[in-house]
Every structure is written in C-alpha cells, then in structure tokens.
Amino acid sequence: MSALDSSIICAFLEADGQPVSGDRLAKDLGVSRVAIWGRLEKLRAAGFIFTASPRKGYILKEVPQVLHPTLLDAHSRRLKVSLPIEYLESVDSTNSEAERQLANGREAPFIVLAQSQTAGRGRLGRKWHSTDKGNIYLSLALRPFILPERLKPFTLWMGLAICRYIEDTLGIKLGLKWPNDILSPDGKKIAGILTEARLDADTVRDLIFGLGLNISPQQDFPADLKSIASSLAQASGQHLDVNALTAGIVKNVFTSWEEFKEDRWAHLFKEYWARYDILTGKVVTIQLRGEPVTGMVEGIDEVGSLRIKTSDGKIVLISSGEVTLRS
Ligand code: BTN
Numbered sequence: 001m002s003a004l005d006s007s008i009i010c011a012f013l014e015a016d017g018q019p020v021s022g023d024r025l026a027k028d029l030g031v032s033r034v035a036i037w038g039r040l041e042k043l044r045a046a047g048f049i050f051t052a053s054p055r056k057g058y059i060l061k062e063v064p065q066v067l068h069p070t071l072l073d074a075h076s077r078r079l080k081v082s083l084p085i086e087y088l089e090s091v092d093s094t095n096s097e098a099e100r101q102l103a104n105g106r107e108a109p110f111i112v113l114a115q116s117q118t119a120g121r122g123r124l125g126r127k128w129h130s131t132d133k134g135n136i137y138l139s140l141a142l143r144p145f146i147l148p149e150r151l152k153p154f155t156l157w158m159g160l161a162i163c164r165y166i167e168d169t170l171g172i173k174l175g176l177k178w179p180n181d182i183l184s185p186d187g188k189k190i191a192g193i194l195t196e197a198r199l200d201a202d203t204v205r206d207l208i209f210g211l212g213l214n215i216s217p218q219q220d221f222p223a224d225l226k227s228i229a230s231s232l233a234q235a236s237g238q239h240l241d242v243n244a245l246t247a248g249i250v251k252n253v254f255t256s257w258e259e260f261k262e263d264r265w266a267h268l269f270k271e272y273w274a275r276y277d278i279l280t281g282k283v284v285t286i287q288l289r290g291e292p293v294t295g296m297v298e299g300i301d302e303v304g305s306l307r308i309k310t311s312d313g314k315i316v317l318i319s320s321g322e323v324t325l326r327s
Contacts, residue, residue, distance in 0.1 A: 001069040001087070004029060005039055009048075009074035012060035019056035043070070065216065066133040067115045068243055075247035083254055084110045092119040093128075094139040095196055095210040101141065102198075102206045108143045109257075111250055120212060122192055123180060124322060129225060134216030134242045140209040140253050144261065148197070148204055152304030152319070154257075155180055155195045157265050158209060160272035161256035162191065162249070169248060172236045175278035178297075178306050178323060182213075183278065188230035190214050209257070213249065215242050273300075283326045284308065286318050293318070294326070 007029050011020050026033045040050055040058065047064035048071075063071055069087045076085060091097045094112040096119070102108060114137045120130030130137055146154075159176045167173050174190060175183045182191035194210035214231035217239075221229050233240050259265045279297040286293055286308070293316055295308035306318040 001073055002039075004031065004035075005043060005070045006073040006077065008036065008039055008043070009060075009070055010077055012050075012058075013074055013078060015060070017059065019053040019059050021057035024057070046070075063241065063243065065242065067113065067136075067246060071243040072113070072246055075244050076250065079247050079251050081247060081251050081254070083250075085250060086110060086112045088112065088114040090114060090116050090118060093117050093121050093210075094137050095121060095194055095208050098139040098141040098208045098210075099196070099198075099206070102143070102208070106141075108141050108206075109254065110141050111254075112139045112141065113137065113246065113250075121194060121210075122212075123194055128192060128194075128212045129221060129229070130212065132214070132216060132219050134218075135231070136211060136213040136215060136242070136246050136249060138211045138213075138246070138249065138253070140211075140257060142207040142209070142257065144204055144207050146204050146207075146261070148199055148202065149303050151195060151197055151204065151207075152179065153269075154207075154260055155193055155209075156273075156300070156304050157260050157269060158195075158211075158253065158256055159193055160269065160276050161252060161259075162211070162213075163276040164272055165249065165252040166232070169245075170232065170236060170238065170240070172232065174235075174276065176276045177325075178277070178279050178300065179304070179320070184230045184235035186230070186235070188228055188235070190230050190232060190235060209253065211249070211253065215240055215245060279306070279323065279325070285324045285326060286321045288316065288318060288321065 011025055022033055022036050026036045049062035050058045051061050053059055091114045094114050098112045115133045117130035117137050120128035122128040163174045163176055173185060177183055180193040181189055184190050191213040196208045197204045198206040215233060216231055217233035219231050280299050283296055295310040298307040298309050300306055308316045
C-alpha cells in the first residue's frame, strides 16, 4: 500500500463527492501533477472510478466493493485509528495468523484483517464460511494480563458494543445471542465472535478477539447456512461500504477493549444487555455435560454464565455451549 495513494484517497473522502483539483492535490502532497495523474490511473485499475469535472478536477464516483488496503487506510486515518493493521488478501485464519505473530514476539495490540480465509474457524470446532470478499474477517491481538474469569464478560461486552455500533451508524438493531452470536432482526446469524486465549499460570497472557461479520449483499453461503445466515446489507437493504465499515469496526473494537481494560464498561453493560440480549425470558435447550437442559433464561450472573430456570424451579448456570431457542 502506498502512502501517496492513501493521501490522495483521503483528500477525495474529505471532499465528500465534490471535485478535487489535481493541481491542489499535487501542491498539498508535494508531488508533480503527472505523478498524481499516474496514481489515479493505478487506482482506476484497482476498481476506483474517478470522473473529470472540467476546470474543477476529479470526482471520486465509486470505490472497490471488497476490502482494499488503500481505502481502508484512508478511512482509518480519517477515524484516527491508533493501532497497526495488518491487511492480508488471503490467510488460513486471522486468529491463527494473530496467534503466530504473538508467538513470534510481535508487540501487541495489533489487528489482522483478511479479504478471505481458507480455514476460518468458529466456536466449538466449527468452520466459519470465509470465501466472500466483501465481509469482515478480523482479529484483535492483545497481551492483556487479565484474569481468565474476565474472558466471558469481555466477549459479551464486545458483542454488545458491536450491536451498539451498528445501530448507531446504520440504524439496524441486531441482537446478541449468548454468548457470541450476533443476529439480524429476523433471527439470522450475521456475525460470530471467537475469543481465544493463552494462559500463563492463572492470568491471560495472549488474547485474540476474532470477529466474522457478513456485510455484502451477495453471499455465497453453502446450502446448510442459506436459511440461517444473513449479512448487514441483506438485513438492511442498504448499500454498504465495506472499507468504511471495517475501519469503523476496527476503531470500535479497540475502543471497547480499552473501556473493558480500564473498567469503564460495567455501567454501560446493563443498558446494552437490556437492549440487545435476545434470550432473557425465552425457553431454551442447551447441552450440559452431554445432557440437554431445558428452561427459561433468567439473564446472566456476574461472570457471564447463563442462568436457566428449569421446570422444577432450579437455577442452572451454563458457562459454555450452544443454545437452541425453543419455538
Ligand atoms: C462463531 O460464531 O462460531 C465464531 C466465528 C468467528 C469467525 C471469525 S472470522 C475472523 C476470525 N478468524 C477465524 O478463524 N475466526 C474468527
């Protein structure tokens, strides 16, 4: 990714659809007019569409619909994203890549983002469908020194914060299905979270927060996912810019982590939980040590375990597993 390209795109984003003069750009960026023209040609070849407006300059009409490092960088600069972002066209899994880099001693925090994954991983040993290039496959790598019992509240907090961010920016009210599923208003899965940690005695040494978020309208879901999965564009009917959204999500994810680390989250947690949790008051079934447990969800306890009241009035605490909603 070239810093000059990113500065050029930043100028177009600032102009917000208005013409940008080639002369002005050349002066501001300290390069020749010909150099600007050459860079615009390169960007055109990468999917950007610029039109020329006589005597006024160029207008940015269209941007690539897949994750693009220059565009992502320009949006991140505008949003003042303050941590390094590693962009990859393809990787096995962004969580695995983050894990390898942490193991090699890379300084944290950092973000790994990929256009597609060849072996995207979900919870409980599942695969995460990752071939569509207009989605978010993101990992935030941290060395947090927090206690393991804070991992579940952390994952819940991050899921709620993403729901909040999407509602604030796009006006779509998603729901959090404990512990890590983010669902569309019609109950289809739009995003999933995979939090992975390496423990050192009794503290967390490395922590990777992985997020898969479906965005684009065309999704090549395999047959078994078609009826249960969706994307933000499908749920909202809006045209969404994956690069702008990714930069916003990166910023939100990092800010939410900082709020968690600095204990600035608990007062907001209650409010967000009341707004986005979709299980409280519902009858669910969950496997507990291989046995199905059915009962009414009564919220969560202080460490984030799900409280289920069974038909004989007993409260069962569930710390992990897959919840099935009973119709
Ligand atoms: C789930 O719902 O089971 C969790 C899915 C998490 C998928 C994301 S995509 C980015 C990161 N890399 C992975 O391999 N998995 C997570």
